[in-house]
Amino acid sequence: MATVLAFDVYGTLIDTHGVVAELEERLAGRGHGERAAEFSRRWRDKQLEYSFRRGLMGAYVPFDRCTREALEFTDRALQTGLGDGDRDHLMGVYGRLPAFPEAAEALARFAEAGITCVAFSNGTREAVEGLLERAGIRERFEAVVSVDEVKRFKPDPAVYAHLRQRLEVAPGDTWLISSNPFDVIGARHAGLHAAWVRRSPEAPFDPWGIEPDMTVADLDALAERLT
Template sequence: MTERMIKAVAFDIIETTVSLEPMRERLMGLGLPGNSLELWFASSLRDAFGLAASDRFQPFKDVLDAVLADMLEQSGLAGSAEKRAEVLKGMAELTAHEDARSAFERLSEAGVRIFALSNGAAAVTSSLLQRCSLSNFVDRVISVDEVRWSKPRAEVYRHAVEIAGLRPEEMMLVACHPWDVHGAKAAGLLAGYVNRGHRFPTTMLQPDVESGSLLQIAEDILTLGK
């Protein structure tokens, strides 16, 4: 029997495995318009990237909070630290995408180890996975806080490989963010892109598998290299 090519899969969590949509109502509760969700998260990622590119690090929760404070100020809205903290609690109360559990189950049944690799804190991510009934499938939650670099720094992906005790080519990252896929590929891992209607940029290192479905990504992973 041929040994399986991919022995572990590291899933990005926010937006890839769970949906950010429940945060929209929380932001609107502060008076922000409904389309603020996408701007808030994209701006927070931008700032995290800027820190990582300049060899600096801040926990992602702090980055999210700082961007939220700025958005509220720019909109002329009051947003105390207490109110913002209450909104940010929602990051631990997100819901899984419909096909997340079936994808995790499929890989687990096939003997592929599953890791969670997140820019978020380990405790929040663990709580989120438990809430979504996914924690039993996950070997370990790996947070960027452990290496004090944000994705897509290569150190983050290499840390995940080291934790798994594997070679980079034996682990695949699955993410819906092209920058995350590109970062994993640049670090020597394989990568799966969950496109959800968005084309992968031609300027970045290309994914090994691509689909709009997490379950189909899982199926493709199991057949890759056969």
Template sequence: MKPEIKAFVFDAYGTLFDVHSVTKACDDFFPDKGEAISQGWRKKQLEYFFLRQVMGRYAPFDQVTLDALRYAVKEQQEELSHEQELALLDAYKKLDSYNEVKEVLSALQGRKLVVFSNGSPNMLEPLVEQSGFSSYLTDTLSVDKIKQFKPSPASYNQVLEELNVRREEVLFMSSNGWDISGAKSFGFHTAWINRNELPQEELGLTPDCVYTDLKGIVEWL
């Protein structure tokens, strides 16, 4: 029997939205290198916010994303103009959502449905708005308010404070294994949306359930 869940909390990047839908925009500027730049961009984005968290050198996610983009382009031995920077950062505010998301959000109506992300508000708000998800969601939370990136415990605690719920009343969903590990360690129920069929992280923290997409979470109703 599933526990009573009062808040369904979704990570954004990779969970609701496909970060690699920027590949085409990258390829338009850098032919035949779009996929490599997209992959490098995401890889460095993750590395940079992890490093900033450890070093105590917080910067908003839009800055982290820009820094990661600059590195990824240089890694491919290309030069990035200011106009290209602006266009590619704008593309990050228009990421494609995964096909099942709207159906699942609709099925969960009547509950607290919240996006909780490392993304900064100036990235998250236009992304959620253009996707058409705003009418389904209760709130969109960014760690920028407390300047502590996930998977720090302080970041997940923001969910409790903002939503006025207990840890055991939260189901946290992410496609990122590191995020699921952080949420599980904090005490949330966790659903790993393992879209790429990756092995579980070797951190001694097992998700409560694993699905290949978000459709599986409706069994928590």
């Protein structure tokens, strides 16, 4: 098989902060509408923290449970007073988050160039399939590879090994595309190539001495480099 691009989903293809408008509406009724952006950031950070902690504990649960528990924690931490109905609604919104504006066109360019693309996510296959379908980009991926298949979370080396085994491709022919530095470092540590999608020019990269093979501002810039 030729080179494969394995795209992280949450934060790379799909905008996890696409929930802010719904958060603002829900929080406004409780006098906290101005905290929607902060709530979104803290929810996302805690979601990832919970996956890391569960990975270290060997206590795997599906990623949507980490997301739900992180939502409840953030509500408690910010004392925003969300009810069960609010949390159910927001979890539904999380299942239909939008793709980043340039994603569809960039993926079309990879397809035209004959480059194989797969989605590679901490989310379950069912969740990711639905998310990509609703975002209108599922058809651009040859496969969806989920960590749920090995009951580990990124950046465990086992998940990157699983990706290669599923695709039957050598490490040097596999590129991880992610906006998350921990994912890029995990892939590089596992012997894969990796491109960091640095969506914010202020975003720092972890000073671990493990660098991405490529850094780009968005998926359009990635397509310019690889097609």
